[in-house]
Amino acid sequence: xxxxxxxxxxxxxxxxxxxxxxxxxxxxxxxxxxxxxxxxxxxxxxxxxxxxxxxxxxxxxxxxxxxxxxxxxxxxxxxxxxxxxxxxxxxxxxxxxxxxxxxxxxxxxxxxxxxxxxxxxxxxxxxxxxxxxxxxxxxxxxxxxxxxxxxxxxxxxxxxxxxxxxxxxxxxxxxxxxxxxxxxxxxxxxxxxxxxxxxxxxxxxxxxxxxxxxxxxxxxxxxxxxxxxxxxxxxxxxxxxxxxxxxxxxxxxxxxxxxxxxxxxxxxxxxxxxxxxxxxxxxxxxxxxxxxxxxxxxxxxxxxxxxxxxxxxxxxxxxxxxxxxxxxxxxxxxxxxxxxxxxxxxxxxxxxxxxxxxxxxxxxxxxxxxxxxxxxxxxxxxxxxxxxxxxxxxxxxxxxxxxxxxxxxxxxxxxxxxxxxxxxxxxxxxxxxxxxxxxxxxxxxx
Amino acid sequence: xxxxxxxxxxxxxxxxxxxxxxxxxxxxxxxxxxxxxxxxxxxxxxxxxxxxxxxxxxxxxxxxxxxxxxxxxxxxxxxxxxxxxxxxxxxxxxxxxxxxxxxxxxxxxxxxxxxxxxxxxxxxxxxxxxxxxxxxxxxxxxxxxxxxxxxxxxxxxxxxxxxxxxxxxxxxxxxxxxxxxxxxxxxxxxxxxxxxxxxxxxxxxxxxxxxxxxxxxxxxxxxxxxxxxxxxxxxxxxxxxxxxxxxxxxxxxxxxxxxxxxxxxxxxxxxxxxxxxxxxxxxxxxxxxxxxxxxxxxxxxxxxxxxxxxxxxxxxxxxxxxxxxxxxxxxxxxxxxxxxxxxxxxxxxxxxxxxxxxxxxxxxxxxxxxxxxxxxxxxxxxxxxxxxxxxxxxxxxxxxxxxxxxxxxxxxxxxxxxxxxxxxxxxxxxxxxxxxxxxxxxxxxx
Numbered sequence: 079x080x081x082x083x084x085x086x087x088x089x090x091x092x093x094x095x096x097x098x099x100x101x102x103x104x105x106x107x108x109x110x111x112x113x114x115x116x117x118x119x120x121x122x123x124x125x126x127x128x129x130x131x132x133x134x135x136x137x138x139x140x141x142x143x144x145x146x147x148x149x150x151x152x153x154x155x156x157x158x159x160x161x162x163x164x165x166x167x168x169x170x171x172x173x174x175x176x177x178x179x180x181x182x183x184x185x186x187x188x189x190x191x192x193x194x195x196x197x198x199x200x201x202x203x204x205x206x207x208x209x210x211x212x213x214x215x216x217x218x219x220x221x222x223x224x225x226x227x228x229x230x231x232x233x234x235x236x237x238x239x240x241x242x243x244x245x246x247x248x249x250x251x252x253x254x255x256x257x258x259x260x261x262x263x264x265x266x267x268x269x270x271x272x273x274x275x276x277x278x279x280x281x282x283x284x285x286x287x288x289x290x291x292x293x294x295x296x297x298x299x300x301x302x303x304x305x306x307x308x309x310x311x312x313x314x315x316x317x318x319x320x321x322x323x324x325x326x327x328x329x330x331x332x333x334x335x336x337x338x339x340x341x342x343x344x345x346x347x348x349x350x351x352x353x354x355x356x357x358x359x360x361x362x363x364x365x366x367x368x369x370x371x372x373x374x375x376x377x378x379x380x381x382x383x384x385x386x387x388x389x390x391x392x393x394x395x396x397x398x399x400x401x402x403x404x405x406x407x408x409x410x411x412x413x414x415x416x417x418x419x420x421x422x423x424x425x426x427x428x429x430x431x432x433x434x435x436x437x438x439x440x441x442x443x444x445x446x447x448x449x450x451x452x453x454x455x456x457x458x459x460x461x462x463x464x465x466x467x468x469x470x471x472x473x474x475x476x477x478x479x480x481x482x483x484x485x486x487x488x489x490x491x492x493x494x495x496x497x498x499x500x501x502x503x504x505x506x507x508x509x510x511x512x513x514x515x516x517x518x519x520x521x522x523x524x
Numbered sequence: 525x526x527x528x529x530x531x532x533x534x535x536x537x538x539x540x541x542x543x544x545x546x547x548x549x550x551x552x553x554x555x556x557x558x559x560x561x562x563x564x565x566x567x568x569x570x571x572x573x574x575x576x577x578x579x580x581x582x583x584x585x586x587x588x589x590x591x592x593x594x595x596x597x598x599x600x601x602x603x604x605x606x607x608x609x610x611x612x613x614x615x616x617x618x619x620x621x622x623x624x625x626x627x628x629x630x631x632x633x634x635x636x637x638x639x640x641x642x643x644x645x646x647x648x649x650x651x652x653x654x655x656x657x658x659x660x661x662x663x664x665x666x667x668x669x670x671x672x673x674x675x676x677x678x679x680x681x682x683x684x685x686x687x688x689x690x691x692x693x694x695x696x697x698x699x700x701x702x703x704x705x706x707x708x709x710x711x712x713x714x715x716x717x718x719x720x721x722x723x724x725x726x727x728x729x730x731x732x733x734x735x736x737x738x739x740x741x742x743x744x745x746x747x748x749x750x751x752x753x754x755x756x757x758x759x760x761x762x763x764x765x766x767x768x769x770x771x772x773x774x775x776x777x778x779x780x781x782x783x784x785x786x787x788x789x790x791x792x793x794x795x796x797x798x799x800x801x802x803x804x805x806x807x808x809x810x811x812x813x814x815x816x817x818x819x820x821x822x823x824x825x826x827x828x829x830x831x832x833x834x835x836x837x838x839x840x841x842x843x844x845x846x847x848x849x850x851x852x853x854x855x856x857x858x859x860x861x862x863x864x865x866x867x868x869x870x871x872x873x874x875x876x877x878x879x880x881x882x883x884x885x886x887x888x889x890x891x892x893x894x895x896x897x898x899x900x901x902x903x904x905x906x907x908x909x910x911x912x913x914x915x916x917x918x919x920x921x922x923x924x925x926x927x928x929x930x931x932x933x934x935x936x937x938x939x940x941x942x943x944x945x946x947x948x949x950x951x952x953x954x955x956x957x958x959x960x961x962x963x964x965x966x967x968x969x970x
Contacts, residue, residue, distance in 0.1 A: 081614065082598075085566065089618050090559040090625070097560060109896040111873035111903030111923075113536040114543060118644050119565070119630060120531065123588075136588040141581075141634035142569075142599065152528075153588065168527065172535050174870065174920045176906050179536070184565060188587035198564050213907045215885070337889070424620065427557035439661075443783070450555040457557030460622050461659045474620045477557075 084189070084197035086412045091476070094421035094513045096200075096411055099231055100182055103202050103405070106227040107180035110219075112204055115179050117161040119186075120152040125164050135187040154186040158203045159402060163391035166207055166398050175209040175398075176216065182407070196408055203384075205402030207391065212399045214326060217366040217386055218333035221350075224368075224382065224403045225334050229345045232517040233414060234373045238382070239300070239353035240330050241367050244323030245310065246357060249296050252317035253289050261285075265297050266357040269379075300353035302335075303328030310354070323365070327352050330366055364388040368403050372410065381410045414518060421513035423476025426455040428506050429488070430472040431481045433459040441483045448501035449481075454511070456481075478510050530635070530643035532858045537922070540867035540959045542646075542857055545677055546628055549648050549851070552673040553626035556665075558650055561625050563607040565632075566598040571610050581633040600632040604649045605848060609837035612653055612844050621655035621844075622662065628853070642854055649830075651848030653837065658845045660772060663812040663832055664779035667796075670814075670828065670849045671780050675791045678963040679860060680819045684828070685746070685799035686776050687813050690769030691756065692803060695742050698763035699735050707731075711743050712803040715825070746799035748781075749774030756800070769811070773798050776812055810834040814849050818856065827856045860964060867959035869922025872901040874952050875934070876918040877927040879905040887929045894947035895927075900957070902927075924956050 081087075088096060104114075120139055127136070137154040144150060155161045158181050166173065182202045189195050204223060206216040221240065228236055243262065250258030264279045271279075273294065280290040292313060299309050307324040331352045338345030358367040365386035372381050384403030391398035411419070429449055431442045442458055449456040457477075459468045465482075469491055472480050481488045481499070488504060489496040527533075534542060550560075566585055573582070583600040590596065601607045604627050612619065628648045635641050650669060652662040667686065674682055689708065696704035710725045717725075719740065726736040738759060745755050753770040777798045784791030804813040811832035818827050830849030837844040857865070875895055877888045885904075892902040903923075905914045911928075915937055918926050927934045927945070934950060935942040 082564065082566070082568075085564040087564055087611065088561070089615060090561055093559075093561050108872040109899070109901050111871050111901055113539075113871045115534070115536055115539050118528065118531040118533055119632070120528070120644070122528075137585050138588050139583050139585055139600070139632075142584050144634075154585065165533065169535060174917075178871070178903070186565070186585075188590075198566070208906075216906070219904075336886075337893075425557050425559045425624070426554040440782075447783075453555070455555050455557055457624070460654075460662070471620075 086196055086408060088415065089424070091421045091424040091513070092415045095415060095419055095515055096407070098515055099407060099411060100202070102230050103182065103227050104180065106223065106230065107204055110223045112178045112180040115165065115181055116183055117155070117158070117165050117181070119154055121155050121161055121164065122151050123153050126153050126156065126160060135189050137186050137188050156185055156187045158183060158185060158201050158404065159205070159390070162203070162205055166391050167393050170209070170393070170396070176206050176212060178206045180204045196412070199406065199408035202405040202407050203402055205400050207398050207400035209398055210396060212401065214329070217326065217401045218330050220384070220401050220403050221330050221334045221368065222337040224405065225338060225345055225348050225350060228382065229338070229348045232419065232515045233410060234375065235347040235349070236373070237371045238334070238348060238350045239356045239369045239371065240327060240350065241352065241354050241356040242323040242327040242365055243357070243363055243367060244319050244365055245327060245354060246296070248317040248320030248323050249310070249315050250293065252315040252320055253292055255285060255289055257283065261293060262357040265293065265355070268297055268355050297355045300351055300355065303331035303352055306352040306354070326365060358383065358385055362387045362390045366401060375413060378409055378413065381406050417518055419518050420516050422516060423513045425457070425475045425477060426513065427457045427475070427477045428454050428510055429456045429479045429481050430468065430477045431456060431458050431483060432465060432468045433462045434484050435462045438483065445481055445483045445501045454506065479506060532642055532854060534861065535870070537867045537870040537959070538861045541861060541865055541961055542853070544867070544961055545853060545857060546648070548676050549628065549673050550626070552669065552676065553650055556669045558624045558626040561611065561627055562629055563601070563604070563611050563627070565600055567601050567607055567610065568597050569599050572599050572602065572606060581635050583632050583634050602633045603631055604629060604647050604850065605651070605836070608649070608651055612837050613839050616655070622652050622658060624652045626650045642858070645852065645854035648851040648853050649848055651846050653844050653846035655844055656842060658847070663772065663847045664776050666830070666847050666849050667776050667780045667814060668783040670851065671784060671791055671794050671796060674828065675784070675794045678865065678961045679856060680821065681793040681795070682819070683817045684780070684794060684796045685802045685815045685817065686773060686796065687798065687800050687802035688769040688773040688811055689803070689809055689813060690765050690811055691773060691800060692742070694763040694766030694769050695756070695761050696739065698761040698766055699738055701731060701735055703729065707739060708803040711739065711801070714743055714801050743801045746797050746801070749777035749798050752798040752800070772811060804829065804831055808833045808836045812847060821859060824855055824859065827852050863964055865964050866962050868962060869959045871903070871921045871923060872959065873903045873921070873923045874900050874956055875902045875925045875927050876914065876923045877902060877904050877929065878911060878914045879908045880930055881908045884929065891927055891929045891947045900952065925952060
């Protein structure tokens, strides 16, 4: 049976890693008071295509035996931002604003599968949306929360790159460029195209040579918030929007760094920088923009992106400005799992209770029940095989302990140590309570 | 903006109920050592239609701009059993058998929406699958684990109805009926059709009047395991398969009752009965079958169903017999939420830290960080409004406590009590740590 390309599925021990990651993300998001929602997998095509970006990549959905004339108006969502905007408008009377939500769901894109690109994948988003207005500090907050969440993951080190569209737009306006917003999608191609091709595209847009060079000088600047502001100002261009953008940029970068420094765990493994090359292709961003690179996996592109969108959601009376950031969980994990990231066992079970014969099943069940009552995941041997085979059953799955009800003992099958134990009092080492994540070492990455 | 019929979405406080339910199910499944997997949302149409059951209800999936001649072979899964069988075959070399897994995902059916029927809904399944063979005790185990999981949910009382196809088939064979398996889908209609219509269909199948009456007498029997076996034998029909089925049926019913009686929490709210009316329409069941009714919500039909399937998964060399049970989480929760089941707050936050002015944001952030470090979900006021407005912000969301960093105090805004507090030592009452589930009372159900 051939697997379907672009639709990754994990084996149980690898799924345990994904569960660990999703649990951690949820814990951090909820500690910060973000509420969870799920939206339906389908949107009307009208909702999805309104953004006019990726119509080629949409999967439409239709009943196999649709009745004559039946509408085929539905398509699978390709991100969680557009459905969230629709949910906010649909429930605006029931929600309290600013509304802070986290959302982890699968999304679908009909892209040609290639490394790091999937047709079905999981995203983890946080967004803050206001009604009418949203304080700027929300930009700092989503970055702080996501950086804290990323810092606790069993993955290689990350660089969170922050920029601000007002810097790019204000700079272009200061240079006298007529269509500053048209410049951004071109600058955004610096990752994929050689510099002279980007210059050519900027010329094609009507920029003079000096203007194009200035724009690329700007895009080459990266570093700490205050340092970046100084280097931009040294380019000699000035505009009020540029100043506003530089202030916001420094506030986000410094805010995340300060939050990390103050936190007990710090931002271990996550570096935050201002990087003016980051522009984001999507045209709904209006201020702060984010991207994230993973060390050793730069070819995956950005694994966590987002930004401020002041007009994404609006009905006739009200606009709902928002800011959000979205982690590509599958884009991150599928390559890491392929490279060896996994868990110490394929089942949650800490203990396998052995079964001497069918008559002692009640006794074995009772031991299991007492262990479970104290939160210790326990399974019974499926049948009264020889003990050697039952131990093998545990070994194959990575279950660390086998219990012998008849003589009231438990054996650590890794060390071979067997001790008398009472199911109402025995505790495994805390590290054995859940499958351990076997992280990839730096050596494996080189 | 009109909502899409058949695609339920929850508001945040109601989603908190769903999260509570899903967390509880996962906890019980994992305490029993079931491993988690997720399968992709799409299957090939060939895989889905192999069972030949519900082809009308399948949603096919296609790229909006599919290239000429591009295959449109994909459809959304309509349950988690068929994808699980496919996953087992595809990964049979990597999995350890018996393989015990839990799986909670959305599924889709293009049905006409009506109460309790949705086009997108969440299912929670446990299954045990063997390679070549599977001990009968697995039937008892899945029923025990699901009964224990159901018993801990904040829902009305449930009746888990158990039957066994071998009883029905053996009884029919004992009566000399030529096509015993054709009898079952007709008996299964007893819920929906009047008795005389069912008799007419049985006549149409070729049953004599006495045979049809005997079959309906059998279907009218329900009760405890031993009691039911005695009443069936009193009908005077005998066949080896009937005896085998009655033994299995009694073992499942008595096993679940015994497990419940021994458990600390018992099976509060869940009653287990043998009920020979239960036949299940799907033809892949070969032994034990389950259905479940919820008190006051009988019109929803069965909210938790399953059974033994000895031939669902097979490749050329090997069959993988299994047994499973599937809870319709949306079918259960959407009507209960519509009737008032909800949570005490719409956000995870236990504490709102107030903000006196922009200058004191660092101090407020520090209080929040220290509370979060001890697992207390905390959010900051979005801006330095008047304190009255900040308290209102908490009240609207159901956040029980407001913190005042300047004077180091915390206020329970329900009682109005305000006390001095240190963010490194203050603890909320344990019941306030998470949103509380506000269950529907019996009065509301009447």
